[in-house]
Amino acid sequence: MLVPVLVLGFDVPISQAVPASLLCVVANSCASSASHVERKLANVRLALVLELATVSGAIAGGVVAALLAPAVVAVAFGVFSSLAAVQMMLSRSQQDEALEEEPLRNLPLGIGGSFVAGGISSILGVGGGPVKVPLMTAAMGVPFRVAAATSNMMVGVTAAASVAAYAWRGQLSLPLAAPLVVGVLAGATIGSRMVLQARTALLRRLFAAVLLAVAAQMLWRGGVSLWMRA
């Protein structure tokens, strides 16, 4: 979400906007996960299992990236995110308000989905949340707030590795990232304290709106690229 704002609103080159945005993802993950873990909202064990699949998928994505057209992957991801957003908007699960851990369903599907999410993240440079949260809620029976908190915790590790790679190549602009991170840390700290008070239906709708925005961005990016090629 931050990349288009920086690029379109502040004329920041995309090569600087992407690593700065990823650093904000790490900051958000650390600040909000502290509260989530303390309140047992994030499932640490599930996070470790899915992180292993996600990082494996990211490596596989890096290997096959040269064989796949990123525009096609972007369009496919956009379509998937749109469908997931609609599903999020329409579904009213009974387990939404529950927070206690229940036996997980479809763990192999969750692991497979996380592998795909890691691959997509690696090819398109987006977070795996749009894939993992719907997967955990719809397929694995994880309550929405637990799924969101667990996904948020997981994304910090993978985003940190990405930022380290950008920094290694000298593409991380710290003067740009510093004020953004300060703002994100403040917002994440306040937001993580409010999450227990908020109704899950509202959080679901907010998440669906973010998913739709990501989907629109991906469809636009992929569509324009395919149009230019044709």
Next chain:
Amino acid sequence: MDESLNEDRGLPGEPELPPLVIDEKGRVRTLPPVPLGEPLRVPDRMEEEVQTLRERLAHGGERYLAKILRAGAVASGALFATSVALRVLPVTRHTAMAIDLAQQGAVSLLLFTPVARLVASGVVLGAKGEWRYALYAAGVIGLLGLALGAGFNA
């Protein structure tokens, strides 16, 4: 135990006889036979400390993870905020150096925090006896190192 009581008891090759002791009333008695199986051992001080640490880690697991994450976020945020505040000052060689140092320290802390959380998750779950998850944590760290080494954006 009086060691002289047990000298020359039993013949070589025969089953060992239970040791003799003198009780508080001065009577010679045999000690009850030690049951076969694991040898009786008194835990030494270090073993007790390790056990206590293990129990503390297992019970306070989530709290430790939260502390690591919060400390990383707060310290890094403070350093980033300092660097932003220093930009208001007139630019000199010293302020430029201070800004640079604060930013580099902040970014290093921020990037290290999720990895530290991962390591702590492995340690905490390992202390609880959940070695499978400790192995997963080690696997994730190993794969991230591999990805970073190969130049992939994980």
